[in-house]
Amino acid sequence: DQQVKQNSPSLSVQEGRISILNCDYTNSMFDYFLWYKKYPAEGPTFLISISSIKDKNEDGRFTVFLNKSAKHLSLHIVPSQPGDSAVYFCAASNGGSYIPTFGRGTSLIVHP
Amino acid sequence: KAGVTQTPRYLIKTRGQQVTLSCSPISGHRSVSWYQQTPGQGLQFLFEYFSETQRNKGNFPGRFSGRQFSNSRSEMNVSTLELGDSALYLCASTPGAKGDIQYFGAGTRLSVL
Numbered sequence: 001d002q003q004v005k006q007n008s009p010s011l012s013v014q015e016g017r018i019s020i021l022n023c024d025y026t027n028s029m030f031d032y033f034l035w036y037k038k039y040p041a042e043g044p045t046f047l048i049s050i051s052s053i054k055d056k057n058e059d060g061r062f063t064v065f066l067n068k069s070a071k072h073l074s075l076h077i078v079p080s081q082p083g084d085s086a087v088y089f090c091a092a093s094n095g096g097s098y099i100p101t102f103g104r105g106t107s108l109i110v111h112p
Numbered sequence: 113k114a115g116v117t118q119t120p121r122y123l124i125k126t127r128g129q130q131v132t133l134s135c136s137p138i139s140g141h142r143s144v145s146w147y148q149q150t151p152g153q154g155l156q157f158l159f160e161y162f163s164e165t166q167r168n169k170g171n172f173p174g175r176f177s178g179r180q181f182s183n184s185r186s187e188m189n190v191s192t193l194e195l196g197d198s199a200l201y202l203c204a205s206t207p208g209a210k211g212d213i214q215y216f217g218a219g220t221r222l223s224v225l
Contacts, residue, residue, distance in 0.1 A: 009152070032211055043116065043202055043216030044155070089155060098210050099145060099168050104154030 003027045004092050006103035013110050019077040021106050023090030026071065030092040034100060035064060035075050038087045047088070048075070080110045114139065116205050116217035124223045130191040133220045137184050137205030143167070144186040145214065146178060149200040161186050162208050190222075198224045 005024045013019045023033075031052040036044035050057040050064045050073065057064050063076045077084055087107045091100035117136040125131050137144050145168075146158040157170035161180035178188045184205075190197055202219045206212035 006154075034213070036216075041218065043204070043218050044214075045216070046213045049213070093211060095210065098143065098162075098206075098208075098212075099157055099160055100214070102147075102155040102157075104152060 001026075002103075003030075004090055004101045004103040006088075006090055006106045008106050009104070010107040010109070013080045013108065015082055015110055015112050016079045019075075019080040019084065019108055019110065021075040021077075021088050021090075021108065023073050023075075023103055024071060025073075025092050027092070027094070027101075028071070029094040030101075031095055032093050032100075033064070033066060033073050034091045034093075035062075036089045036091060036102075038089065038105070044089055077108075080108075082110050082112050084108060085110050116203060116215055118201075118203055118217035118220050120220060121218065122221045122223075124225060125193050126225050127193055127195060129193050130189065131193060131222060133188045133190075133201055133203075133222075135186045135188070135203035135205075135217060137186070137203075138215055141205035141207055141215070142184055143206045143208040143212070144180060144184065145204045145206075146186070146188050147202045147204065148172075149202060149219070150198075155202065158188070193224045195224050198222060 034049040035047040038044040087105045090103040093100040143162045145160040147155045160168040180186045200219045204214035204216045
């Protein structure tokens with residue numbers, strides 16, 4: 001039973017446009033959400049996070065939006081660059097957890 | 113500060129064999145977690161060790177085991193390898209508190225023939 005779902009296995013975007021990666025969760029106890037980025041032959045690296053007390057968090061070109069009522073979050077990358085091409089993992093945890101639950105990932109390809 | 117180091121980077125084994133993977137966490141980190149990544153399955157949590165004790169465990173069979181040493185280095189062992197064990201095995205370290213961001217190694221690519 002997947003508690004964190006990334007329903008789009010892949011996404012293709014033109015350089016300079018917006019990339020929107022989506023993530024849904026089923027566990028209402030989740031209160032902390034993270035995005036990791038993974039390049040081939042490297043481990044995932046932390047990108048951005050958001051707490052459930054907020055509905056938006058920005059870091060440069062990356063913004064994460066959280067809609068608690070819909071149990072949905074999204075990662076926006078504006079503008080997209082070819083170097084953003086990677087697999088993006090959504091993860092969620094609750095206050096009592098040491099280990100986040102990861103989604104299956106979305107492979108983003110940004111075309112020059 | 114050195115990152116998380118996993119060795120070896122690549123392994124080829126045959127069915128029925130056993131394998132041991134190693135992970136050295138970031139200096140000062142006391143928690144090490146292990147994940148299996150397969151195409152289409154994302155990162156599946158195997159187990160987490162903190163101060164030499166298994167603190168959390170995922171839903172994997174008993175063929176998968178691990179341990180942590182007093183210097184926080186961790187090993188993962190898979191016995192009686194199956195074809196389906198072919199995957200990228202990642203370890204991640206954190207200082208050990210709830211909600212800590214995980215720092216991943218580059219992984220060990222295991223191929224079972």
